[in-house]
Structures are given as structure tokens and as C-alpha cells.
Amino acid sequence: MNKKMLFAMTLAAGVAGAAAGPASAQQLKLMTGPQGGSWYPLGGAIQNMASDAIGANILVMPGGGIANVQGVQTGQADLGFANSISTVDAMKGRPPFEGEADNVCNIGTLYPQYFQIVALKGGPKTVEEFAGKRLVTQPVGNTAEQVTRMVLEVGGLTYEDMRAVDYVSYSDGVALLQDGNAEIFTLGTTVPASAIMDLANSRDVQLVSLDDAFIEQMRERNPGFGALTIPAGSYPGQDEDVQAVGYATHVIARCDLDEEVVYGILKAMWTNVGELQSIAGAMKGLTLETMGRDIGVPMHPGAERFYKESM
Numbered sequence: 001m002n003k004k005m006l007f008a009m010t011l012a013a014g015v016a017g018a019a020a021g022p023a024s025a026q027q028l029k030l031m032t033g034p035q036g037g038s039w040y041p042l043g044g045a046i047q048n049m050a051s052d053a054i055g056a057n058i059l060v061m062p063g064g065g066i067a068n069v070q071g072v073q074t075g076q077a078d079l080g081f082a083n084s085i086s087t088v089d090a091m092k093g094r095p096p097f098e099g100e101a102d103n104v105c106n107i108g109t110l111y112p113q114y115f116q117i118v119a120l121k122g123g124p125k126t127v128e129e130f131a132g133k134r135l136v137t138q139p140v141g142n143t144a145e146q147v148t149r150m151v152l153e154v155g156g157l158t159y160e161d162m163r164a165v166d167y168v169s170y171s172d173g174v175a176l177l178q179d180g181n182a183e184i185f186t187l188g189t190t191v192p193a194s195a196i197m198d199l200a201n202s203r204d205v206q207l208v209s210l211d212d213a214f215i216e217q218m219r220e221r222n223p224g225f226g227a228l229t230i231p232a233g234s235y236p237g238q239d240e241d242v243q244a245v246g247y248a249t250h251v252i253a254r255c256d257l258d259e260e261v262v263y264g265i266l267k268a269m270w271t272n273v274g275e276l277q278s279i280a281g282a283m284k285g286l287t288l289e290t291m292g293r294d295i296g297v298p299m300h301p302g303a304e305r306f307y308k309e310s311m
Contacts, residue, residue: 026056028261031063031071031080038280039063039081039249042110045275046265053268056261065143066096072252073101079257079265083113083143084224084248084295091297105255105300107262108269108291109248111190111282114228115147116244118185118196120177121204121237127155127214134164134182136173143247144188151186151210151245154217170195178202188247190282192234200236207235207242218245223296248295249282255300262302266291270310 030046033039040062047058058079063071068080069090090101117127124130130152137148145167152158159165166176174195176182187195199205207230210218218225228246232239253262269276270288277283292299292307299307 028056028058028078029061029071029076030058031061031068031077033064033081034062038282041279042276043081045272045279046269049268049272049275050265053271054261054264056265069101069104069252070097072104072254075103075254079107079251079253082250082252084109084250084297085147085222086143086224087250087252088222088224088296103255104252104297105303106295106297107251107253107300107303108266109250109293109295110276110286110291111249111280112226112228112246113143113188113249114191114193114230114244114246115144115151115186115188116191116193116196116230117151117208117210118177118187118199118205119208120180120183121206123183123206125206125208127151127157127208127210130155130184131157131161132163133184134166134176135159135162135184135186136166136168136176136182137186138169138173139167144186147188147245147247148186150218150221154214154221174199177205184208191230196235204237205235207238207244209242210245211243215243215245224248226295250295250297252297253300253303255298257300257302259300259302259305262300263306266303266306267310 030043032043043060047060050056050058063080065083065086068077068082069087071077072080073090087104090097090104093100124133138145166182170187173185177185177199187193215227224247225245228244230242230244232241273286277286288307288311
């Protein structure tokens with residue numbers, strides 16, 4: 001592990017303090033996300049469910065998609081929330097990860113994240129037309145920023161082909177397009193995205209659709225990607241369905257975590273799925289088939305048994 005990754009893990013683990021103690025079948029650590037996001041309250045709900053169902057004492061810790069995978073791999077956490085594409089990158093040992101992760105298993109997919117590409121009306125309609133334009137994305141290291149690099153690569157471009165690239169927050173990105181200082185905005189989130197709604201309420205915009213061949217090339221680079229449809233009417237002025245590339249928010253666990261523990265946690269989650277849906281609206285309509293689908297990450301034995309017996 002390099003110094004940056006070690007620092008990220010130390011920061012996340014440090015929040016727990018010395019009281020965390022060693023993990024065992026009844027004392028578990030669950031890495032979530034920053035306070036203010038959906039992962040943290042989802043973790044709190046799972047904590048309560050597991051306590052009631054199997055008597056497990058789960059310590060909920062803040063984290064992030066990349067740090068959580070590292071935490072589970074190194075044993076500093078037993079469970080965590082993650083993005084499928086980052087988990088696959090860890091398994092392959094691709095940057096920002098070092099070394100192939102071999103103790104990270106999937107236990108359940110919760111909801112999709114849509115990689116959305118927005119352009120001002122009359123602007124580029126395909127990725128190949130982005131050359132010479134000013135693009136806005138998130139800060140370097142963010143999942144969506146990494147996906148932006150790959151999308152450009154599949155389109156035969158790099159950041160060097162753009163007139164300029166800004167790595168900013170959603171709100172700053174919206175402001176740049178509102179003022180006409182940029183033409184393209186990329187972000188990875190749920191649909192509808194409030195940032196795109198804000199932009200579409202002040203400027204005419206269009207979503208850039210990706211065809212099947214383009215998405216297949218994305219999947220060849222990382223099987224954690226999949227095709228998702230942004231339904232017509234999701235945003236003002238969007239009259240047709242738009243195809244996007246997406247990835248999954250899922251829950252991971254140490255592959256060597258006790259099978260009965262994973263089985264019990266999943267059973268409790270599904271029994272109380274309505275509570276989880278009230279926290280994260282993107283989980284609405286979640287099915288066991290969706291939770292147990294193949295996203296390119298090995299399924300934990302306890303999860304395999306749960307889905308086999310429950311479906």
C-alpha cells in the first residue's frame with residue numbers, strides 16, 4: 001500500500017478510536033461514506049438490523065469508495081459500501097490501488113449510479129465531438145473523474161484534446177455551464193440529478209447518449225460497468241430515452257468473514273428493505289435478483305446461500 005492509501009485508511013479508521021477493538025463474529029466494522037451522503041445512514045440502519053437479527057455489534061465508520069475496498073482487503077474493516085468499478089479495479093491491481101485485492105467479496109447490489117454527460121443545447125452529441133470543447137468534471141481521484149478519462153479514451157480522445165478541463169464541485173460545474181464558460185458536464189450519480197435539474201432550469205441542455213458498442217468497450221476495460229437508461233422526461237426538455245454507462249453501489253465483505261454472519265445480515269436487510277429504501281430512494285424497486293446479480297466481483301459464500309434459498 002502506498003503512502004496515500006495508508007493515510008486514507010488511517011484517517012477512516014481513526015474516527016473509530018481505540019474503543020473499536022478487534023473484529024470477531026459478533027464485533028464487526030462497517031465502512032460507509034462521509035456524513036451527509038446516503039452510505040452513512042444506510043450503514044446505521046444495517047447496524048441496527050444486524051444487532052436485532054444476529055446479535056452482532058457493528059461499528060459504523062465513515063469512509064469512501066476507494067478507502068473502503070482497501071479497508072476490507074487489509075482486514076481493517078469487515079464490511080463496506082463500494083462502487084462496483086472501483087472494486088473491480090482493486091481486484092485487478094489498477095491505479096489508484098496497488099496489488100490485486102483477493103479478500104473482497106460482493107454481498108449485495110443496492111442501486112445504480114448513472115454516469116451522465118450533459119452538453120449545452122446545440123453542442124456535441126457524441127463523445128468523438130468533444131475535441132476542442134471545455135469540459136467540467138469532478139476533482140481528480142473522484143470515481144466520475146476516472147470514468148470521464150475512460151469515456152474520452154474510448155472516444156479516441158484525452159484531456160489534452162479538450163480546450164480546457166475543470167475539476168470542480170457539482171455547483172461550480174453548473175455555474176460554469178450556466179455562464180457559457182463550458183460546454184460539457186460529466187457526473188456520476190442517481191437520476192434525476194439535482195445538479196442537472198438546476199442547470200436545465202436555466203439553460204437548454206441535452207444528454208449525450210452512448211451506443212451499445214461504446215458501452216461494450218467500457219465493459220472490456222472494466223466489467224463492473226453496465227448499460228443504463230435515463231428515461232425520457234427525467235429532465236426538462238429531454239424527450240427521448242438516453243443510454244448511459246453505469247455502475248453499482250454495492251456492499252462488500254471480507255471473503256473469509258463467517259458465512260453465517262453474512263447470511264444473517266443479508267436476511268435482516270431484505271426483511272427490512274423498506275427502511276433502507278426510505279433512506280436511499282434510488283433503492284426503490286430493488287429485487288433479490290438485482291441484489292444478487294453478477295457485477296464482476298466474486299460473491300461471498302454466505303451471500304450465495306442466501307440468494308439461492310431466497311429466490
